[in-house]
Amino acid sequence: MISNKAKYAFRALLSVAALPEGETITSAEIARRHAIPHKFLEQILLDLKKAGILESRRGKSGGYVMLRPSDTVSFGEILRLFDGPLAPLPCLSRQAYRPCDECESEALCEIRREFGRAYDASRRILDNRTLADALAGAPATPLTGKEERLVG
Known part of the structure; x- marks a missing residue:
């Protein structure tokens, strides 16, 4: 939330x-x-x-x-400004990365992989949707393939 x-x-x-x-x-x-x-x-x-x-x-x-045009202000930027990193796990964060204490291998971690897929989809949407898009009621660019099932 x-x-x-x-x-x-x-x-x-x-x-x-x-x-x-x-x-x-x-x-x-x-x-x-x-x-x-x-x-x-x-x-x-x-x-x-x-x-x-x-x-x-x-x-x-x-x-x-x-001060900036509304089509240059993304929902992801504002959310990070007020709520911090969007990543659900610290090992997925680009700005506040840290390895999980209990993880033996990020490459083999099923939890990281599954949450990473969902995070990538939501991050892509939030970083590409702008205030101008919301005001115009512009539909979001549809996701493709498996990603649609993750978000929907």
């Missing part, structure tokens, strides 16, 4: 990304629209600013805007 923080980040980002170019939205408006605790949302928006995804503008027409 993804954390509430990640869910709120997705809701906030989709709200900002849906705006016409140059328009802003305040954190208070995002919080109101999505029933997100305002103080919690402010921390999330700050994390998104630090990551170079959002920009905040001050003044009468201030608020948040996308």
Whole structure:
């Protein structure tokens, strides 16, 4: 499961990304629209600013805007930002790799192999789906062969 923080980040980002170019939205408006605790949302928006995804503008027409185009922001990137590595096992992680203590051989590990197949399929989807795809309602590229059975 993804954390509430990640869910709120997705809701906030989709709200900002849906705006016409140059328009802003305040954190208070995002919080109101999505029933997100305002103080919690402010921390999330700050994390998104630090990551170079959002920009905040001050003044009468201030608020948040996308710093990067929505078609360059993937669901995988945001999920990693808020929830850490996507891998279900530490031996599968590309960013936080460590061998499992009890494993004698990664090459022969049935658990690693099966979870690796499922992880590869989900990672591919999350890393290829963007905010723009979600806003456009674009269908995901179908998986092929055995991978469809793993995800479906």
